[in-house]
Amino acid sequence: MVDDLKDLLVEQSTIIASIKRVLANFKKIGKANVTQYKVKKRLENLEALWEKCQRQHVRLLQVATAEEQRTVGYFSTDEFFAAEDDYHESADHLADIIVISYLVTEFSGKFAEWENFRGIFESLVASKESLSNTQKLHYLKASVTGATPRY
Template identity: 30%
Template sequence: MSKDMEAAISMQFDLYGHIARSYENLKKVGSAHYTIGLVEARLQALESNWEKFDTQHDKLLATYREALAGHDYLKKDMQSLTEESYIAQKSMFLDIFRSLKNKVSAEAPAVGANFLQTSRTTLPRIQLQQFSGRYEEWLSFRDLFNSLIVKDASTAQVEKFYYLKTCLKGEAELLIRSLPTTAENFASTHSS
């Protein structure tokens, strides 16, 4: 058995460990400290580890199929074991993510409603529009978003970035999908 194959298998077992412990590592932070950004970052790390595992698995089979025949890696069916662990971990992250997102959504209208009630009691609530990245939609999206979200002093930067992310779709959404929901990322992506 080659050293390269043993190193690759060892890396696979390490990746399995990282995947299988993902949710436990999040729990160490404590649920009171969970944020949408933290859960997104942990979910991205989990997905990255799964992609590495899956790619390496294909390379191992393509290069060392015969040598792996009697190895624990195939006997234990590490690919299936890791995939099931990945799916279980991802489902727990998504449950927390959706819970946090719903909590923010439930709190956000209350803040917006109070603002509108005190300053514009006769106007109906304005729904934020979606932006797909098309040039002809940009000016109306920018002006409305700036008016309702950016210029609202009672809304935190991280909340503004959350609102921005929920308004984007298509190519525009793809550009910032991987950015964690943080105040710093709103400041770096937003230009007045």
């Protein structure tokens, strides 16, 4: 294997590892510390990593011989395509957080507003498979305004 290919593979491995850590590291900051700025910066950084990964993949394809593309683990195990899946999962999760925080409406507790609020909330939050039930509950609680009723 040519040294150029080895160097490119090491660099690509580092890029892919960074892409894989984006979502896990984001979740470590905790919901209480999540801000629009942090979510947007993580998404921007993820986008930059993905662009770099794509460019590096093209360089790898240009440098590797047909034999190396059949036998080198990076190619034979489709590491690039696995990284693409990780990128999409992370990007979707971060984008959902941005959209939800912008679009979730508030519910004052008035019965006349319930149907409209429920429809919007279900389409923006409840139907999102990328959100856990805990996250959905968090968004629901954050959407309710006014005094808590006493029974």
